[in-house]
Amino acid sequence: MLITYIFLIQLLAGTLYAATAGTKQWQYTGSQFREYYEFKSSLKAFYKVHRVPLTWHDARTRCDREGAELVAPETYEEVDMLKSVLEKVNAHNPSLFLGIHSLFMKGNFVTLSDVNLEDLSLTWEFGEPNNIANNENCITMNQMGRLADTDCNSVHPFVCKRKAKNMSWNNECNTHDAAYTLAPSLSTCYKLHTQPKNWTTGYDVCKAEGGYLAIINSIEERDFLAKLLEKHPPESILGNFGKDIIYIGFHDLFVNREYRTLEGQTLAEAGYNQFAGNQPDDAPPGERCGSIFRNAQLNDAWCDRLFLFICERSIKKRGKAESLSAQ
Numbered sequence: 001m002l003i004t005y006i007f008l009i010q011l012l013a014g015t016l017y018a019a020t021a022g023t024k025q026w027q028y029t030g031s032q033f034r035e036y037y038e039f040k041s042s043l044k045a046f047y048k049v050h051r052v053p054l055t056w057h058d059a060r061t062r063c064d065r066e067g068a069e070l071v072a073p074e075t076y077e078e079v080d081m082l083k084s085v086l087e088k089v090n091a092h093n094p095s096l097f098l099g100i101h102s103l104f105m106k107g108n109f110v111t112l113s114d115v116n117l118e119d120l121s122l123t124w125e126f127g128e129p130n131n132i133a134n135n136e137n138c139i140t141m142n143q144m145g146r147l148a149d150t151d152c153n154s155v156h157p158f159v160c161k162r163k164a165k166n167m168s169w170n171n172e173c174n175t176h177d178a179a180y181t182l183a184p185s186l187s188t189c190y191k192l193h194t195q196p197k198n199w200t201t202g203y204d205v206c207k208a209e210g211g212y213l214a215i216i217n218s219i220e221e222r223d224f225l226a227k228l229l230e231k232h233p234p235e236s237i238l239g240n241f242g243k244d245i246i247y248i249g250f251h252d253l254f255v256n257r258e259y260r261t262l263e264g265q266t267l268a269e270a271g272y273n274q275f276a277g278n279q280p281d282d283a284p285p286g287e288r289c290g291s292i293f294r295n296a297q298l299n300d301a302w303c304d305r306l307f308l309f310i311c312e313r314s315i316k317k318r319g320k321a322e323s324l325s326a327q
């Protein structure tokens with residue numbers, strides 16, 4: 001049944017996979033990468049337009065968390081595509097941040113894969129680069145497709161890109177990310193993040209992966225998470241931080257001691273409200289974010305500490321991509 005379902009999804013999405021002998025790698029030649037990305041077959045890549053302007057660092061991070069890269073156009077066709085994206089940006093003289101910077105060596109602009117700007121067929125705008133106040137280490141592209149050096153802390157919309165070439169595919173979880181594991185009877189997938197983050201960053205990372213900080217809806221789900229954690233004992237995880245507290249998707253950030261899941265339900269409504277002994281204790285100066293211990297019993301935790309966290313994603317839900325073309 002499940003296999004039929006996955007097969008149907010692939011068929012519907014027009015995707016095609018070919019196994020490379022002896023490995024679990026799949027050559028990805030299809031039209032689907034992930035939520036909200038559009039495939040441009042002539043450019044052999046997936047793109048997502050981010051309309052909300054961010055700083056260059058935040059833009060780079062956002063693309064990275066989506067499994068993509070802040071775009072640095074490699075061809076005239078790609079420049080044209082970005083120009084048509086800019087036609088739809090609702091602003092006076094809009095420009096996009098590109099994945100090009102001179103943060104490591106002032107005056108020497110490189111892409112995020114260390115290709116020199118001189119090796120790309122790109123053109124500066126008149127009067128650029130001018131390095132105003134000696135503080136312009138990032139690059140934007142305007143509606144004419146021309147470049148300017150820009151303050152990295154200014155904010156601009158941007159486009160994330162993922163090349164289709166050699167993309168591996170996690171069939172079970174319907175994602176490129178091999179770190180997601182399916183809980184077959186729950187129809188959901190989970191990923192334990194072993195790079196510790198605070199709760200809000202964990203929230204952001206899960207969302208960017210097309211999921212959410214895990215919400216426990218049953219004893220069965222609790223047991224699955226406890227088993228997942230068993231596979232990652234503290235000594236297997238790098239770094240010096242508390243590895244027995246794991247952020248998940250509940251909090252009392254709106255009203256103290258009124259715990260809600262990220263979907264707004266009380267814990268009882270969500271289907272699992274078993275706190276560990278003596279928890280929640282709202283330890284000073286106040287613990288407002290949700291976590292579990294390794295046995296997957298609930299605990300309140302400080303939101304700003306760096307802990308492990310678990311993302312969850314449904315294998316069924318898919319978001320629609322925004323069209324890249326001008327109309």
Ligand SMILES: *[C@@H]1O[C@H](CO)[C@@H](O)[C@H](O)[C@H]1NC(C)=O
Pocket residue numbers: 020165166
């Ligand atoms: C893609 O995979 C093929 C075959 O496995 C390999 O020869 C090639 O170097 C890979 N290309 C990239 C860009 O990784």
Ligand SMILES: *[C@@H]1O[C@H](CO)[C@@H](O)[C@H](O)[C@H]1NC(C)=O
Pocket residue numbers: 198199200201303304305
């Ligand atoms: C989490 O870390 C991010 C990035 O360092 C920071 O902006 C945010 O305010 C932090 N959140 C909390 C709750 O401390």
